[in-house]
Amino acid sequence: MTDLSQKAEALIRRYFAACNAADHAELVACFTPDAVHYFPPGLPGAPWRGAKAIADGWVWCVKTLGSQWTIEKVLAGADGKEAVIEWTHWKTAVGEALRGDEWYIFDDKIDRIVEIRAYYASPVDKSQPINKLHDFDYAGRGFAMAPQSEPPKID
Template sequence: MEKTIRDYFDACNTGSSEAVQAYFTEDGTHYFPEGSPFGVLKGSVAIGDCWAKCVAEIGSFWTVDNFVGDPQTGKAVIEWTHFKKKIGQVLRGDEWYQFTPDGKIQEIRAYYASPTHPGVVEHKIGGFDYAGRGYPLDIEKK
């Protein structure tokens, strides 16, 4: 899994949509924090096209900084850095991966290192079914 993720990041850095698509299931999904400019990317083509556009337009370059994985469950988590060279910005975050048994990426959930925003009650990744996946929802029970 670590090699696949590092190779996927190398593909992202080439700016080739097709190279990125090869690492995903056709219906793969990439979730982002609520309010991010990407929304939810659904399908390998959408994911590949998005990263190719980022490389072309803002000079994106990504690194994998840390990795933890569990081959038995097909789950992995990484810490990454996104250098946006053309606009002089750096973004850091984590991503949770779900792999299929044949080694393709089925899902990525991205979390950014960022401050909370005034007036926002729930900071979360957009489009992700927290209730359906069994995540705790009731703040009063905590």
């Protein structure tokens, strides 16, 4: 791993820590002001445009859905400009989980996220408590099988 790829991974981990803490200011600080977060079809208001809109969205998820996220895998380019991860979105208040991947693009200093493109492991099926790939051995591959912590209480 190069210093630049480590810097990219550290930024992703900082972003996820801010998501899990519902830390609006820290979330905004992880993005360029004009950053864009793209999602598969079906999410109202998507894509989220701008650092504030992205932060607002994730704080809403923690407050409303009890969201917590785990990073399962990270692969960062040697130049630190792009990375891809696998994640799990635990929606603890509604008893659901969603798995997927995201492609990241960073600014030239690799200290802010410019763009995220999210891809879900499967179409969201509201009849399933945990959306996942068919017959994929998540536990056997070392993926988290429950959230690592409780979401913070937000008034």
